[in-house]
Amino acid sequence: MIHFDQVSKRYEGGHEALSSVSLHIEKGEMVFLTGHSGAGKSTMLKLITRIEKPSSGQLRVNGQLLNRLRAYQVPHFRRHLGIVHQDHQLLMDQTVFDNVALPLIIAGEHPNDVTRRVRAALDKVGLLKREKYQPIQLSGGEQQRVGIARAVVKKPAILLADEPTGNLDPALSKDIMRLFAEFNRVGTTVLIASHDLGLIARLNYRVVSLQEGRLLTTPFSGAAS
Numbered sequence: 001m002i003h004f005d006q007v008s009k010r011y012e013g014g015h016e017a018l019s020s021v022s023l024h025i026e027k028g029e030m031v032f033l034t035g036h037s038g039a040g041k042s043t044m045l046k047l048i049t050r051i052e053k054p055s056s057g058q059l060r061v062n063g064q065l066l067n068r069l070r071a072y073q074v075p076h077f078r079r080h081l082g083i084v085h086q087d088h089q090l091l092m093d094q095t096v097f098d099n100v101a102l103p104l105i106i107a108g109e110h111p112n113d114v115t116r117r118v119r120a121a122l123d124k125v126g127l128l129k130r131e132k133y134q135p136i137q138l139s140g141g142e143q144q145r146v147g148i149a150r151a152v153v154k155k156p157a158i159l160l161a162d163e164p165t166g167n168l169d170p171a172l173s174k175d176i177m178r179l180f181a182e183f184n185r186v187g188t189t190v191l192i193a194s195h196d197l198g199l200i201a202r203l204n205y206r207v208v209s210l211q212e213g214r215l216l217t218t219p220f221s222g223a224a225s
């Protein structure tokens with residue numbers, strides 16, 4: 001599903017953020033990506049979402065070779081990705097419903113489908129009763145769950161999260177990870193960048209670690225430490 005083959009990334013004017021990274025994540029896997037600040041976690045996610053391009057190596061995501069993807073193909077490619085940010089990036093002057101509906105409206109979905117799918121997504125994250133609220137009226141954990149509902153509303157094949165529990169206390173972090181596990185259980189491939197090693201250690205998923213742009217663990221599933 002996500003295949004990095006000897007991928008390197010050098011930012012303009014910067015040093016090499018990723019050095020010859022090979023990582024294979026199969027369909028239906030849930031994987032944690034760890035590493036110190038600056039190790040290259042966000043860079044890997046930015047390459048997968050095609051915000052950045054590899055400097056060298058091959059990257060294939062959801063069957064698409066990203067090296068060859070043209071700018072006009074990027075929006076279509078991204079339809080299969082759901083992205084959760086640390087700071088959730090919700091529109092604070094819009095309701096919960098409207099925030100979650102946004103990806104469907106951008107995709108030109110019929111209003112009846114929008115309502116049905118937004119409610120289904122809010123139900124999954126336990127916020128159906130909050131659809132008319134504005135994000136400011138919600139707790140940090142609830143705001144993050146709205147961000148997750150928005151990420152999954154289009155039923156993406158791949159769910160990506162960059163430090164999704166960075167601003168949450170341990171109990172709420174556990175709840176959020178449980179939610180990701182539920183989406184994984186129904187077939188979504190999940191990749192979560194996190195430096196919350198204590199939390200990750202208690203969950204039984206594959207962990208891959210980056211150190212100064214290099215992958216420390218095996219590129220394939222099944223044999224990870």
Ligand SMILES: Nc1ncnc2c1ncn2[C@@H]1O[C@H](COP(=O)(O)OP(=O)(O)OP(=O)(O)O)[C@@H](O)[C@H]1O
Nearest residue numbers: 011012014017035036037038039040041042043044
């Ligand atoms: N747009 C950019 N231009 C230049 N250098 C960058 C850019 N983005 C990231 N870097 C550099 O690339 C390296 C990897 O950064 P990256 O954000 O991927 O790390 P990270 O592991 O996600 O860190 P954090 O946990 O702090 O978010 C760092 O040295 C960073 O300074």
